[in-house]
Amino acid sequence: MMNVVRCSSENRIVVGIGEMALCDEENREIVTFSLGSCLGISIYDPVMKVGGMLHVLLPDSTIQKDRAAVNPLMFVDTGVPRLFRAAYSMGAVKENIIVKVAGGADMRGARNIFNIGERNFQSLQNILRRNNVNIHKQEVGGSISRTMNLNIATGKVSINSPGMQNRFL
């Protein structure tokens, strides 16, 4: 599968834009840097200790079908199902999965077209609702950039932003 990083030799697995990573080895963490309007979506099965993270850029793949075919992980609607399926294939169970979300910031005066952060989050809510999945914790919106970190051993998700205290979701 494309852009999937399974556990590598590094302790820290870095997820770029339009990428996802899955891991079931407890001494590792998955991190994604500088989420602006993008969303970082972290899923974790505490029983199976399988975790995954996806970094999506845009809400809707139908805007650019060609690109979506090249990299479905760039979009909420095509990326999220792939994240869940990859976790299931590693043994995660839907009922156990804890979903945490960060990012989705927007610039000021950003009407419609530019309100990409808000639209990303709406698109995520829609697709999760349709599949009866809840978001457990989130820190979305505002005008800050965020780095998201998932600890595979504990399932703890931490967020940090320049000049702010680290916080756990």
Next chain:
Amino acid sequence: MRETINQGSRSNANPKLTEQLKSSPAILNQILEKYRNDPDIDEVIEIIRLDAEITTRILEIANSAAFSPGSPVTSLKSAVSNIGSNEIIRNVICLAVSGKLDRPLSGYGMEDHDLWRHSVYTAYAAERLGQICSMDDETVQTAFTVGLLHDIGKVLTNEYLKRHPVSPLISVTKDGADVIQIERNNLFMDHAQTGAEIIRYWNLPEIITDAIRYHHAPGNTQSPIASIVHLADAAAHISGHGYGFSAMASHIDQVAWERTGFNSEMFYLLLMELQIMESEIERMMGLAR
């Protein structure tokens, strides 16, 4: 309010740095002139040759894995034919200014290379945006240069901000203050004006200074370059290449939208292309260090 970086403004908190920024990178004017006038490759080589350091870096680039030369590239002429003249010129422009822009700005919460990365992203975004809007070559090339230099004023305004941290610069809410407004309230001058004041000393074409001055207020100039760079800057912020405190706390001006004829589909396309170009952009950034 007519203040310059030499008098009055609080952004002149470090006179030595001000002098350093005001000194124009010699090669830049020459290479930009060539860039504008359909470059003759031998002339480009002549210009590069005069700068020993940039010549060395260009040869390193030509020999790097990205261009995987069959045999070692030892002359500028073969470097240019391997890499292509436009790409070489972009490289030279980046190399010429990286020393001024590749610095951490603690007053803005920007770490090592953050400003530089943001600048290079904005330059590439501005170039692509100009092309997508079918602007002429000269406009596209100028947009690249302005994209690269647009936030140079922050290097000076940072000198004040790091001594007098401004708390509203960090905001989790959407209604927190705008970075430009905070600068004006506290420094009596914003980074766009400050940047234009610096670049004035470089004797670059007025269109460049003008677009830097208005990159946060593109409605105040007739030139489309400010609008292109305004949207390119937004694209960099939206895709996470803004960095620092309140990375996204600036306004997008509707005027930029109208002036460029850019629409949402084009904007999404631009964001995706930037993501696809990421490795090329990172390479450019890294090599200029």
